Amino acid sequence: MSTTASTTASTTAGTTTAGTTTAATAGTASAGATEDARREAELSAYEALTRQPRRELRALTELAAVVTRVPMATINLITATEQHQVAAHGFDASICSREDSMCAAILHETEPVVLVDARLDPRFEHNPFVTGELGDVRFYAAHQLVTPEGVAIGTLCVFDTEPRVLDDHQRLSLQTLADRIVDVLELDRRTRQLTATLARMRRVQRELERSNEELAAFAGQVSHDLRNPLTAVGMALALLREELEEAGPENDAVGQASWLATRALSATNRMRELVDELLDYARIGGDxxxxxxxxxxxxxxxxxxxxxxxxxxxxxxxxxxxxxxxxxxxxxxxxxxxxxxxxxxxxxxxxxxxxxxxxxxxxxxxxxxxxxxxxxxxxxxxxxxxxxxxxxxxxxxxxxxxxxxxxxxxxxxxxxxxxxxxxxxxxxxxxxxxxxx
Known part of the structure; x- marks a missing residue:
C-alpha cells in the first residue's frame, strides 16, 4: 500500500472511529439523563430527601454495621448532582457532590460491590474518599437500593479504614437489609398516600353529612309549605266536582267544568304523590x-x-x-x-x-x-x-x-x-x- 493510500485509509478510519465514539457518547449521555430523571421522580415520591429520616432507616443502618462487623455504615441516596447520606452509623451524615461519591460510580452495577481494599480498584484509586483528601476508605461494600419499578436510587454502604473480608452470610445479610430499606421507603410512601386518601374521604363524608342535614331541613320546610296547600286544593276540587256532577250532565257548560275539575284533581293528586315521594327520597337517600x-x-x-x-x-x-x-x-x-x-x-x-x-x-x-x-x-x-x-x-x-x-x-x-x-x-x-x- 502506498504512503498516500495508507494515510487516506488511516484518516478515514480515524474519522469513522471518532464519529462512532461521538454517537456512542451521545447515546450514553441520553440514557443517563433518562435514568437520572426516573431516579429523581422516585426520590421525590419517597420524599426521602425532604423529610426527617425514619428511625427504621437508622436502625437498619446500625444493623448493617453490626452484621458485617464494620464500624461505619450509611444509606446513600443519589441525585443528578449530589449524594445524600440520609442515615449513618459510626460517623456524621453529610452531603457530597456526585463526582466525589463512590456509590454513584457503582449505581449502575447489577450486583453488589465488595472490595477488600478500594485502593486496588481502578474505579476508586483516585477517589478523594480513598486518597485521603475526603477520607481513607479501604474496605468498601455497597448494595444497590432498587425500587419496585427497577430504579436504583442509592446504596446501603458499609466501609472501614482497614482492609476486610465478608463471608457469604454477611454478604447475604447486607443484601437482605438493602431490600428492607426499600420496603421501609415503600411503606412510608403508601402510608402517606393512604392517609391523604382517608383525609379526602373524611372531607367528603363531612360534606355529605352537611348536605344531608340541609336536605332534611329543606324537606321539612317543603313538606309544610307544599303538602298542606296541595291537600286543600285537592279537597276543594273534589267538592267542586261533586257539586258539578249533582247539577246534571245535560248542561254542556257544567259538563265541561266537571271534566276540567276532574283533570285538575288528577294533576293535583299526581303532584302530591310526586312531592311525597321526593321528600321521602331527600330524607332517606332515595330507595x-x-x-x-x-x-x-x-x-x-x-x-x-x-x-x-x-x-x-x-x-x-x-x-x-x-x-x-x-x-x-x-x-x-x-x-x-x-x-x-x-x-x-x-x-x-x-x-x-x-x-x-x-x-x-x-x-x-x-x-x-x-x-x-x-x-x-x-x-x-x-x-x-x-x-x-x-x-x-x-x-x-x-x-x-x-x-x-x-x-x-x-x-x-x-x-x-x-x-x-x-x-x-x-x-x-x-x-x-x-x-x-
Missing amino acids: LRRTEVDLGEVVAEVLADLEGPLAHAEVSVGALPTLHADRTQLRALLQNLVANAAKFVPEGATPVVDVSATRLDGRWRVEVADRGIGVAEADAERVFEPLTRVDTRVEGSGIGLATCKRVVNAHGGEIGLQPRDGGGTVVWFELPDGSAD
Whole structure:
C-alpha cells in the first residue's frame, strides 16, 4: 500500500472511529439523563430527601454495621448532582457532590460491590474518599437500593479504614437489609398516600353529612309549605266536582267544568304523590322502586302537566327508550328539565324544547335542549348544587337541578349541561346500560 493510500485509509478510519465514539457518547449521555430523571421522580415520591429520616432507616443502618462487623455504615441516596447520606452509623451524615461519591460510580452495577481494599480498584484509586483528601476508605461494600419499578436510587454502604473480608452470610445479610430499606421507603410512601386518601374521604363524608342535614331541613320546610296547600286544593276540587256532577250532565257548560275539575284533581293528586315521594327520597337517600319505565309515556305526562307553561312553546320529542328505573323519580327529573327549558328564555321569545335520546357504548344519553338564555361556563357545575340560583330574574327555588342530579346519581348515571350550537343550553343525563333495555 502506498504512503498516500495508507494515510487516506488511516484518516478515514480515524474519522469513522471518532464519529462512532461521538454517537456512542451521545447515546450514553441520553440514557443517563433518562435514568437520572426516573431516579429523581422516585426520590421525590419517597420524599426521602425532604423529610426527617425514619428511625427504621437508622436502625437498619446500625444493623448493617453490626452484621458485617464494620464500624461505619450509611444509606446513600443519589441525585443528578449530589449524594445524600440520609442515615449513618459510626460517623456524621453529610452531603457530597456526585463526582466525589463512590456509590454513584457503582449505581449502575447489577450486583453488589465488595472490595477488600478500594485502593486496588481502578474505579476508586483516585477517589478523594480513598486518597485521603475526603477520607481513607479501604474496605468498601455497597448494595444497590432498587425500587419496585427497577430504579436504583442509592446504596446501603458499609466501609472501614482497614482492609476486610465478608463471608457469604454477611454478604447475604447486607443484601437482605438493602431490600428492607426499600420496603421501609415503600411503606412510608403508601402510608402517606393512604392517609391523604382517608383525609379526602373524611372531607367528603363531612360534606355529605352537611348536605344531608340541609336536605332534611329543606324537606321539612317543603313538606309544610307544599303538602298542606296541595291537600286543600285537592279537597276543594273534589267538592267542586261533586257539586258539578249533582247539577246534571245535560248542561254542556257544567259538563265541561266537571271534566276540567276532574283533570285538575288528577294533576293535583299526581303532584302530591310526586312531592311525597321526593321528600321521602331527600330524607332517606332515595330507595329506588325500579320498574319498566317508558320515557315516551313519562314525557307525555310531563307535557300534559306543563300544558300552561308550554302553551306557546315549540316542543319536539324524539324516540325515547324504556328504562328499568324509578318512574316517579325519572318523572321528577324530566319535569324539572322540561320546565326549565320553557322558563329560562329571553323576554318575548318563543320557548323551544327538544327532547331526544341516543344509545351510546353501554349507556343511554337523554338530552333536553332549549333556545333559552343559557348558563355561563363558570356556573355549569354550580347550578347542580342545592338552593343555587344563577339567574334571579326568573322565579325558582334553586332545588330543581340539584334534585335532578340526585335522581341521576341514584340510578348510577351522570348529568351535565353544555352550550347549544346557535344559542341555548343542552342538559343531558346518561344512565348505564344496566338501567336500560
